[in-house]
Amino acid sequence: MPRERTFDAKAVKLNYLDYGSSSDPPLVMLHGGAWCWQEYLSLIPSLGAQGWHIYALDLRGNGLSGWVPDTYCLQSFAADNAEFVSRLNAPAALVGHSIGGVIALMVAAQCPDKVRALIIEDSPLTLNNYRKIIDSSRDMFGLWLHLKKSAQSQHELSLALADAYKDYPGVTSAWILFFAGCLWQLDPTFFNTL
Template sequence: MTASSVSLHINETPPVRRELELEDGAVSFLEWKHGRGQPALHFAHANGFNGMTYSRLLSPLAGRFHIRAWDARGHGQTRLPADPSGHRRWTIFRDDLIRMVENFAAEAGGPVLLGGHSMGGTTSLMVAAERPDLVRGLILVDPVMVSRGARLMLQLFRLMGRKGGPLSLAEGAERRRAVFPDRATMAKAYKGRGAFRTWPDEVIADYVEGGTRSRDDGQIELACAPAWEAANFRAQDHDIWADIARISCPLTLIYAGATSTCRAPAPELLGRRDPQATLLRIGRATHFLPMEYPETVRREMLDLDARLSD
């Protein structure tokens, strides 16, 4: 099968929200499933986001894949403990995702294609390193690859109580407004600003819908608390470079030409792990390339699936 032979069936059926009960709470996820025998695809979101943020990216693929998109711990509708104190590495997300993918693989009858954006891409790679038996292939969309030098500097800034530098993203997250009168006001506040500058209006609406909860006073608040989002930016004690050296599955990397979090030598090292890998740099894209170039991301998902099916 070639990529060109795979037809993309546009399916506007909304996903179903489901939960996976774990010993410490429940993981909430969106699911698109149409028929039997579809290859399984799980997509993991960026820090501070949620599965619904990517629903317009993923929905057109529902005719081809059985899709799940989770809300990670501390995000969206998932009900797992998320304590920022002592949070130092993303292995907590890796371990959660392993349990999620174990369930998905059992239901799908085989390994799962893992996709993810930013933190979600990094977490998916960590799962592939730890549990290669569960992973059919990887679609990495501008994953976070913090160099060892930058990680050391971040640790030093944290220990010394210094501000700015590598901690600026965390400090910005802590200052985020968490409470709004309603979702329409929140979406309007985000439109055309900051990280949302290049996002289509409908994707902002999905992000707000999937990432908020109602309060007793009638207002709405972010489901991902600013303190948890900030803690995730700081929590870089995991060694992603050691994980890269352990992966063995086919992969595709799509990364941004501007403001990318996938810095050298990550693309070269990933290419060494899979000599047939697609390593696609989109020069005009920012870190938010799934929102800016969804057609490209979908095309590469189909292309990797076609390569795995040959």
Template sequence: MSENGTQTVNTGGIRLSYRSWGEGDGVPVVLLHCLGEDGEDWRGPLISALAGEHPVHALDLRGHGESDWPGSYAMDDFVGDLRGFLDELGIGRAILVGHSFGSFVAYLFAQQHPGRVDRLVLEETGAMRPVRPPQEVPEPPPGTPAFDWEVKVQWTRQRNDPDPRWWERLEAVTAPTLLVGGGDGSHLPQEDLRLMAERMPDARVLTIDGAGHLVHEARPMEFTRAVLDFLKES
């Protein structure tokens, strides 16, 4: 364990850093952060509430935090990392909670490995359909970014022209799914959440209006309650 309280696993030649809480016997929960953040972004009431009943793990995605920055950031890389992470920890089925970029990783994983996802929470996610007009590939900001800027570059290209299967295979996401939107103040089209939920076999949308894109930070107690209520549903 590092001085920052992180642990590491190695999978597919990549070192992944993560934080863990809780020793309950519930289904393990894996938290997946947004672009530019790391597992520390989740620290707060959600972890406190979950850790009483579930082992909770907050992963630093590749190119972020203390995980390796290998320069290759295809979405399949992130999905493969998550699969390897679960394998290394001996987790057969997990509850996945993803925010923004992390939510894309979560639902692409759920498409490819439906049997390994118990429940799915997608905070401020988006529909992976072509962006028109396309977003410009950004130049790096001045100074040293807190994450590998190449993630942003490669993500922008993939977001502009996504693999059509990522949209078509939403119906392969068989786990019960909660899509949480921030309503007013979010830069993402909130209609996307409804369209995605309609394509999934067991999904619904909850809007925490006025929370914006950072729902779990702006309205932490409401977000935590929404997740807990969802996990308790039969």
């Protein structure tokens, strides 16, 4: 049965989905920045059916994981997830999207004997590209935080996001609802140290 659990890392409690048989090889999924483990919800059942024991984690400050204000840097994320991976019974395949991909690479470098494979999605693979993405996204991050701070509820945040993205044809209602939930749970200091 799939269950959400918590993992006590040294600095923070991490929330994660535990899905699959303990006899299957581990697959650790790391979401993109300001999102949560549910980013992978549509993939989890089929990956589980293919014989993977899935651990989909919320990064610190995201989803239902603990907040540690102003500590949201790559090294901290990597330390949390390396600690998680090092406690698994077998080497894991790591899947990472965007910042999750960078974190997966860092975890593999920190504990190569505990990582059997990497699947990296849409990740900046150089520090220079990472800086460019962060710098070009500051206005967007500012808008998200403004909408979050102005909203009185997740429902109100959903409506504000829908209004902000009304001219973006690829943005769907499902994305708005998903992202509003992620943003509502996000530590407001998440973007400070990125």
